[in-house]
Amino acid sequence: MKTRDILVAAAVFSALEAVALNAFAPHLRPTGGVGRMLERFFIANIILYFLYAILIRPYFVSPLRHIPGPKGGNLVFGHSLDVRRSKPPGDVLRKWMEEVPNDGLIRFRDAFGKDGIMPTNQAMLKAVVTDNNYDYEKQPKVRDILRTILGDGLILVEGHEHKFQRKHLLPSFQVSVIRDLYPTFWTKACEMTQMMKEDAAKSEVEFGIWCTRVTLDIIGIAGFGRDFDSLKNPDDKFVQDYQQVLEPHPQKAAFFLISLLTSPTLALRIPFWEIPKELKRISKGLYDFAYNLSKERRAELNDSKKSSDEKEKRKDILSLLVKSNDFSDNDLAHQVLTMMAAGHETTSNTLGWCAYLLALNPEIQSQLRDEIRNELPSPDNIATETISAATVDSMPLLNAVCNETLRLYPVVPITTRDVVKETMLGPYKLPVGTGIFISPWAVNRSTEIWGKDAMDFVPHRWIDPDGRVNNSGGVTSNYSIMTFLHGPRSCIGQGFARSELKCLVAALVGRYDIKLTRQEDTYFPAGLITTKAANGMWLKFDEVTGW
Numbered sequence: 244m245k246t247r248d249i250l251v252a253a254a255v256f257s258a259l260e261a262v263a264l265n266a267f268a269p270h271l272r273p274t275g276g277v278g279r280m281l282e283r284f285f286i287a288n289i290i291l292y293f294l295y296a297i298l299i300r301p302y303f304v305s306p307l308r309h310i311p312g313p314k315g316g317n318l319v320f321g322h323s324l325d326v327r328r329s330k331p332p333g334d335v336l337r338k339w340m341e342e343v344p345n346d347g348l349i350r351f352r353d354a355f356g357k358d359g360i361m362p363t364n365q366a367m368l369k370a371v372v373t374d375n376n377y378d379y380e381k382q383p384k385v386r387d388i389l390r391t392i393l394g395d396g397l398i399l400v401e402g403h404e405h406k407f408q409r410k411h412l413l414p415s416f417q418v419s420v421i422r423d424l425y426p427t428f429w430t431k432a433c434e435m436t437q438m439m440k441e442d443a444a445k446s447e448v449e450f451g452i453w454c455t456r457v458t459l460d461i462i463g464i465a466g467f468g469r470d471f472d473s474l475k476n477p478d479d480k481f482v483q484d485y486q487q488v489l490e491p492h493p494q495k496a497a498f499f500l501i502s503l504l505t506s507p508t509l510a511l512r513i514p515f516w517e518i519p520k521e522l523k524r525i526s527k528g529l530y531d532f533a534y535n536l537s538k539e540r541r542a543e544l545n546d547s548k549k550s551s552d553e554k555e556k557r558k559d560i561l562s563l564l565v566k567s568n569d570f571s572d573n574d575l576a577h578q579v580l581t582m583m584a585a586g587h588e589t590t591s592n593t594l595g596w597c598a599y600l601l602a603l604n605p606e607i608q609s610q611l612r613d614e615i616r617n618e619l620p621s622p623d624n625i626a627t628e629t630i631s632a633a634t635v636d637s638m639p640l641l642n643a644v645c646n647e648t649l650r651l652y653p654v655v656p657i658t659t660r661d662v663v664k665e666t667m668l669g670p671y672k673l674p675v676g677t678g679i680f681i682s683p684w685a686v687n688r689s690t691e692i693w694g695k696d697a698m699d700f701v702p703h704r705w706i707d708p709d710g711r712v713n714n715s716g717g718v719t720s721n722y723s724i725m726t727f728l729h730g731p732r733s734c735i736g737q738g739f740a741r742s743e744l745k746c747l748v749a750a751l752v753g754r755y756d757i758k759l760t761r762q763e764d765t766y767f768p769a770g771l772i773t774t775k776a777a778n779g780m781w782l783k784f785d786e787v788t789g790w
């Protein structure tokens with residue numbers, strides 16, 4: 244039940260109880276008038292509701308109480324603290340998947356007695372994310388918090404608005420559009436490897452910074468036709484603000500938690516705290532930037548002085564959206580914000596994990612380097628030679644390494660939904676308000692699905708015995724890998740991200756030998772919505788000449 248509904252119900256019951264008391268037992272009326280009486284009933288009703296929600300409903304009333312789940316849990320917060328404090332995020336859910344015998348669903352107690360359901364097999368995952376997708380929505384509070392940075396674009400809208408936006412955005416992500424972007428991905432990847440040469444002399448480098456810069460530049464060009472040039476201008480205010488807002492920090496986690504427990508509007512008004520102030524400032528700056536960019540692009544594409552050839556050349560996502568005439572400048576600004584946030588930090592962190600996994604597996608790294616050097620031109624020849632999608636997509640080990648990284652390190656380790664319309668999931672009727680936890684981290688690492696080596700880096704599972712690329716990883720169902728989800732709310736940028744990642748890994752590994760510089764257990768993911776290396780991605784890069 245929503246907080247507002249609880250308060251309204253408690254108020255209505257208080258009024259009815261007051262009327263009943265007045266009518267049937269006036270001698271029991273407390274002194275202090277009607278106000279005092281209502282106040283007492285109201286507090287008593289709230290307490291009774293919480294006692295019911297925490298002590299009775301989950302154990303004796305919930306229609307989902309027979310679904311197997313983990314033992315223990317806090318009386319008030321249920322298992323929610325375990326889930327939210329899990330290190331790495333999603334790992335507690337993975338352990339439950341391994342340890343709790345189940346038929347495709349696991350139930351646990353979320354905070355204040357709310358049911359939390361985790362689908363664990365392909366049929367249940369498919370039912371949630373594909374078949375009955377619109378019976379589930381992201382929690383309004385989570386959406387409100389994210390809206391500050393992501394805008395009101397595709398990720399956060401629901402229902403009809405989502406269907407409309409998705410339909411009109413899809414053409415910008417079709418295969419032919421992505422294929423044309425490979426040279427852009429490659430150019431920026433080569434620029435990064437060139438710029439890193441100075442760093443290669445250092446004993447270790449925080450590679451995450453390079454990943455963020457290169458992916459920000461790529462989404463700038465491919466997404467909006469604007470080169471942020473953050474590889475060359477890392478001190479740019481816009482670039483710095485963006486990096487700052489996405490950087491995990493305990494105070495930001497606290498802000499997120501307070502927003503969830505109260506409301507984001509309230510949390511943003513907390514006085515004497517820098518975090519809400521900074522968030523508001525950055526969010527306004529980002530919106531202004533996105534709005535002006537959208538307006539300028541529309542003006543440019545409507546400018547009769549510009550030749551149709553010039554307009555035709557503009558193939559970035561924003562220009563395609565302007566040309567479609569389906570969005571106002573304000574709508575476009577929200578889509579720009581969404582694409583910018585969803586479209587760079589995710590790929591950036593995946594690139595970091597790929598470098599880490601290759602550093603851990605030097606033999607595979609060296610085989611991959613051979614494949615890259617055999618198939619692709621050196622980044623030093625960028626002025627004269629580029630690459631093609633056909634070549635990159637047919638390189639077995641490159642594709643396998645990227646697929647295996649995406650399996651082991653899904654940068655969205657958990658995503659949650661609430662049931663908004665009573666719906667069937669397997670044999671169970673889920674009441675409105677039931678929480679759903681989909682965990683790409685848990686599914687992608689499940690030994691039941693992936694076998695005994697589920698937790699190991701085994702790129703060869705993505706290569707067929709005849710040496711060709713396969714995109715199944717040797718398992719039978721799409722729902723065995725949930726990195727980009729599936730269905731109507733799957734990642735629209737999946738093709739973009741995969742292609743970008745391959746180009747970046749190719750240029751990087753072709754040019755550098757990558758080594759770990761710290762204890763293996765210091766590298767682990769952390770973060771609230773998307774994850775990145777908790778202590779930074781510290782690596783050593785040695786230039787490998789002769790390419």
Ligand code: HEM
Nearest residue numbers: 397398585586589590593655658726727732734735736740
């Ligand atoms: C490795 C990189 C990426 C990963 C792992 C990833 C993962 C995901 C996941 C799991 C979702 C679903 C989130 C949810 O519903 O809770 C999602 C949605 C989305 N992603 Fe990605 N993403 C990546 C890259 C990108 C890129 C490059 C773009 C854009 C250029 C993008 C744009 C979006 C958008 C717009 C949505 C919302 C789709 C919808 O709700 O219809 N993502 N992504």
